[in-house]
Amino acid sequence: MPGLGFQISRPAAFLAEDLAAIHIRCWQQTYGAIVPCHILARTSLAEQTAKWQIILADPSRIVFFASTHEGELAGFIVAGKPTEELFDGIDGHIAALYILPAFQRRGLGRRLLGAVAQDWIARGGKSLALGVLAQNQPARLFYESLGARLVRTGTYEWDGFPLDDAIYVFENLAEIAEGLLLQITP
Numbered sequence: 001m002p003g004l005g006f007q008i009s010r011p012a013a014f015l016a017e018d019l020a021a022i023h024i025r026c027w028q029q030t031y032g033a034i035v036p037c038h039i040l041a042r043t044s045l046a047e048q049t050a051k052w053q054i055i056l057a058d059p060s061r062i063v064f065f066a067s068t069h070e071g072e073l074a075g076f077i078v079a080g081k082p083t084e085e086l087f088d089g090i091d092g093h094i095a096a097l098y099i100l101p102a103f104q105r106r107g108l109g110r111r112l113l114g115a116v117a118q119d120w121i122a123r124g125g126k127s128l129a130l131g132v133l134a135q136n137q138p139a140r141l142f143y144e145s146l147g148a149r150l151v152r153t154g155t156y157e158w159d160g161f162p163l164d165d166a167i168y169v170f171e172n173l174a175e176i177a178e179g180l181l182l183q184i185t186p
């Protein structure tokens, strides 16, 4: 079974800096060929850690991380209510989903998404939307393979730099949550 050497957990506050560090690494590795490097270089570890401290202190956020049984972080997902009205009828938003390259294609993205789907259903949610850079084809294929529906293409401004983006919606949350082998530790 793919991903069985890993566990999916909810992070404690002390992990803010570790999550910030892999967040920055994932950005650089994912967007190096898409986003100008001076924009990627703007984010410091201290700034990103401060953002993660706010995320981890907010009970309305759903956060899970994947790690090896030895404790090495492999990836994470952040979701919750949309901070702005994304679409009529869409009640949830996946704000970030990143797996370090060394751990991709082992089923961790699917399991993290499933953990969020399960939690969002438990909170009464029905759907989850997300934005992805249009050129990020591997991520688009991942979302599409799990049943996401493309609802809009447009432009996303990253620090004032315009980038083509695509908005997807998952309405098959029960299906995504169901297909999982979850090992969530409190």
Ligand SMILES: CC(C)(COP(=O)(O)OP(=O)(O)OC[C@H]1O[C@@H](n2cnc3c(N)ncnc32)[C@H](O)[C@@H]1OP(=O)(O)O)[C@@H](O)C(=O)NCCC(=O)NCCS
Pocket (backbone or CB within 6 Å): 026, 030, 075, 097, 098, 099, 100, 103, 104, 105, 106, 107, 108, 109, 110, 111, 131, 132, 133, 136, 138, 139, 141, 142, 143, 145, 146
């Ligand atoms: C996109 C991402 C989250 C997917 O997570 P993952 O753990 O690598 O994907 P999974 O192993 O769970 O894949 C599940 C299914 O999605 C599809 N899929 C995943 N990656 C794919 C790729 N690169 N190309 C085509 N299909 C892909 C496959 O159908 C796969 O099932 P299979 O491996 O049995 O064929 C991960 O690769 C990642 O973090 N990428 C870099 C960061 C990023 O782009 N994040 C999204 C920002 S919006």
